[in-house]
Amino acid sequence: MKTDVRGLQLSTDSDAAVRHIDTAISDFMDYGVGASASLKAALEADPECALAQCFRGYFMMMLEMRSVLPKVQQTVAELDARHAKLTRREQLHIKALKAWGLGDIMGACGAWEEILVDHPHDLLAMKLHHTLTFYTGRSHVMRSVLQSVLGEWNDDTPGYGYVQGMYAYALEECGVYGEAEHWGRQAVERNPGDLWAIHSVAHVLEMQARSKEGSELLSQTIGQWKAKNPFKAHVWWHNALFQLAQGDLDRVLSIYDNELSSVNTDNYVDVSNQASLLKRLALGGADVGERWHKLAEHSKKRIHDHMLPFRDVHFCLALASSGDLETAREHISSMVTFAADRKDWQAEGTRRIVIPLCEALLLIAAEEHGKACDLIWPLRHDFSLIGGSNAQRDLFAQILCDAAVRGKRFTVARSLLGERVRNRTEHKANWTTYADVLSALGETKLAADAAKQGELVTQAGA
Numbered sequence: 403m404k405t406d407v408r409g410l411q412l413s414t415d416s417d418a419a420v421r422h423i424d425t426a427i428s429d430f431m432d433y434g435v436g437a438s439a440s441l442k443a444a445l446e447a448d449p450e451c452a453l454a455q456c457f458r459g460y461f462m463m464m465l466e467m468r469s470v471l472p473k474v475q476q477t478v479a480e481l482d483a484r485h486a487k488l489t490r491r492e493q494l495h496i497k498a499l500k501a502w503g504l505g506d507i508m509g510a511c512g513a514w515e516e517i518l519v520d521h522p523h524d525l526l527a528m529k530l531h532h533t534l535t536f537y538t539g540r541s542h543v544m545r546s547v548l549q550s551v552l553g554e555w556n557d558d559t560p561g562y563g564y565v566q567g568m569y570a571y572a573l574e575e576c577g578v579y580g581e582a583e584h585w586g587r588q589a590v591e592r593n594p595g596d597l598w599a600i601h602s603v604a605h606v607l608e609m610q611a612r613s614k615e616g617s618e619l620l621s622q623t624i625g626q627w628k629a630k631n632p633f634k635a636h637v638w639w640h641n642a643l644f645q646l647a648q649g650d651l652d653r654v655l656s657i658y659d660n661e662l663s664s665v666n667t668d669n670y671v672d673v674s675n676q677a678s679l680l681k682r683l684a685l686g687g688a689d690v691g692e693r694w695h696k697l698a699e700h701s702k703k704r705i706h707d708h709m710l711p712f713r714d715v716h717f718c719l720a721l722a723s724s725g726d727l728e729t730a731r732e733h734i735s736s737m738v739t740f741a742a743d744r745k746d747w748q749a750e751g752t753r754r755i756v757i758p759l760c761e762a763l764l765l766i767a768a769e770e771h772g773k774a775c776d777l778i779w780p781l782r783h784d785f786s787l788i789g790g791s792n793a794q795r796d797l798f799a800q801i802l803c804d805a806a807v808r809g810k811r812f813t814v815a816r817s818l819l820g821e822r823v824r825n826r827t828e829h830k831a832n833w834t835t836y837a838d839v840l841s842a843l844g845e846t847k848l849a850a851d852a853a854k855q856g857e858l859v860t861q862a863g864a
Contacts, residue, residue, distance in 0.1 A: 403489075407560045408523040413488050418447035423454055427526050431564045433597040433633045437461075452481055452488050456495045460530060463502050466709040474503040491521050498530070507534050508747050515547060522551035525561050532568050537710055538747060539786035539795075541575035548572050563592035567599030574605045575792060582606050595626045597637055604640040608793050611828035611861050613647035616640065632665040632672060639675040643682075643793070647829065649862030651688050654679070658693070671700035674716040674790075678797050681719060685804050686831070686863070698724035705733035708740045711751040712789035718760040722767040730767075734760050751787035759788075759798065766801070772809030778802045779814060800864055807835060815839045822864075823852070830856050831864040 403411050407424045414420060422444035429437040438461060444454040459477040462470040478500045485493060494517045501509030514531035517524050528551065535544040548569045555562050570586030573579075583606045589599035600623055607616035620641045627634040638661040645653040662676050677697055680690045697720035704717050714737060721730035737757050741749040758777050765774035782802060785795045803822065806815035819836040826832055833856030840849035 408525065410491065410521055410524060411489055412451065412453050413492055414448045414451045414453075416448040416451065419444045419451045419454060422447060423451070423457070426454075426457065428561070431525060431529060431561065431598075432593075432595060433630045435629060435631050450484075452484065452492045453495060455481055456492070456499050457526065459499045459503070460526075463499070466707065466713060467704075468707045468709065471503055474499065478503060491517055491524065495527070498527075502534075505744075505748060506746055507538060511535055511538075511543075518547065518551050522554040523559065525564060528565070528568070532572070536571075536575075536791070537712055537789040539789045541572065541786075541792075545569075545572035545576050563589045563596055563599065566592065567596050567602055570599060570602035571605065574602060574609065577609075579606050579610055590623075594623060595630075597627070597630055597633055601637050601640065604637065604644075605791065605793060608640060608643055611647065611826065613644040613861060613863075616644040617648070620644070632670065635662045635665045635672045636675050638662055639679055640793075642679055643863075646682060646686070647861045647863040651683065651686070654683060655688070655690075658683075663696075666696075671697065673697050673701055673704075673720055674713060674794075677716045677720045677723070678794060681723065681797060682800065682863075684723070685800055694720060694724035698726050698729070701733075702726070702729050705729065706736050708737060708748070708752070710789060711748060711756045711787065712794075714752065715756050715759055715788055718756075718763055722760075722763040725767065727764055727767060730760070730764055734764075751789070755781050755784055755787045762805070763801075766805060770809075771805045771807075772811055775802065775805040775809045775811045775814060778805065782818075803835070803864075807839060810842075812839050812842050816843060823855075826864070828859045828861045829863050830859050830861060832856075833859060835864075 404414055404417060404420045405411055406420055412420055412423070422440045426437045426440035426444065429440060441454055441457055441461070444451060445458065448454070455477055459474050462474050478496060481496045485496070494513045498510040498513035501513060511531050511534050514527040517527040518531070531547060532544060548565070552565065552569060555565050566585050566589035570582045570589060573582035573585060583603060586599055586603040586606065589596055590603060593599065600619070603619060604616055607619065620637065627637065638657055642654045642657040645657065658676065658679055662672060662679065665672050680693055683690050701717035701720045704713070708714060718730050718733050721733060734757060737752050737760070741752040741757070758781060762774040762777040765777065778798070779802065782799065785798050788795060799822070803815065803818045806818055816839050819832060819839055823832045823836050833852050837849045837852035837856060840852055
């Protein structure tokens with residue numbers, strides 16, 4: 403037995419394997435590009451190291467491609483054969499990998515929670531739980547689990563800054579913005595290269611319509627992103643939202659072309675960030691040209707994967723927006739088949755929210771906005787089942803508002819925008835559209851008041 407940098411036991415006799423695992427975890431937390439190489443070195447030092455094998459399986463799952471599942475299942479089988487010789491913590495990591503590989507995300511999260519009860523310094527389990535809870539839209543669970551371990555960490559614990567950054571994000575998603583910003587800025591001060599901590603502060607600024615501060619924050623740290631993995635594109639996405647709020651559409655398109663698209667490869671395309679940004683631009687009246695088609699070409703390859711509802715809805719968004727309605731319908735049909743006989747979280751979210759939302763996207767592409775509004779309206783309080791953040795899911799609220807207005811569902815639009823101007827008070831487009839809707843309903847005085855309020859606010863976006 404050896405112990406890692408935080409005192410956790412590993413079933414290995416190789417000091418080199420432990421050192422490489424520590425490096426891999428640190429690089430993974432830092433969104434660097436060297437974690438896989440460090441993990442490979444750990445397995446070369448000890449091919450039987452269970453945690454290294456499990457970590458490799460986690461990396462395969464992070465590819466979010468169904469084609470990796472046989473390899474993951476093989477890894478689990480090999481680890482299960484040595485189950486009795488491993489520590490309880492390692493056994494639970496295997497349990498988590500097995501559940502994740504079977505599509506049981508809740509089961510995987512449950513195993514990581516079991517680990518953290520007895521081993522609150524297991525940063526790998528903490529980060530994986532954090533990530534998968536984020537993708538299930540369960541912000542209060544994310545916060546609760548971090549709060550349960552936070553008392554065991556302090557300035558002397560290696561990696562404490564990463565925990566601060568995760569806690570900041572969990573607080574932000576629960577609407578505790580002041581405290582979230584405090585923890586996030588502490589994390590950034592401790593580690594200026596921690597993209598998740600930077601991203602957590604950016605979320606606070608986005609939710610509070612502090613777009614100029616957001617631009618300044620991200621401009622200060624851009625130079626440290628070059629050696630980061632493709633997650634940096636999501637931080638650029640936040641920068642683009644800040645520019646969009648300030649009305650600089652040319653800058654937004656420049657970020658899209660030069661920063662978001664720059665992470666694309668033959669095997670990986672950043673569909674979620676890129677599709678959501680293009681749709682926001684389109685909703686604001688911008689001409690996005692042929693950019694949808696490249697996203698649609700990649701999305702065609704993923705229509706049968708169904709690894710996360712969040713991905714599926716963005717694949718369909720790209721397909722529908724590009725005009726490839728035939729493939730979009732095939733995608734929806736595949737989701738219906740996938741969800742038909744399953745009872746897990748993914749199937750429920752797919753059935754209840756993703757499939758009808760994707761059907762609405764096809765209606766919008768066919769200019770049937772009223773029907774699309776009627777389809778999305780009953781879903782609006784349950785968008786969290788898609789996964790992702792509040793900021794990301796706000797796109798679907800924007801799509802619903804636009805469909806209500808274009809479909810002349812003016813009373814629905816009045817209700818939606820009446821809520822929106824209070825949640826996003828500083829966004830001019832909300833007040834302007836609200837005024838137009840009130841005017842269409844003959845509510846002249848209220849329309850004038852809304853238009854006047856729109857003249858006073860400083861943010862251009864919705």
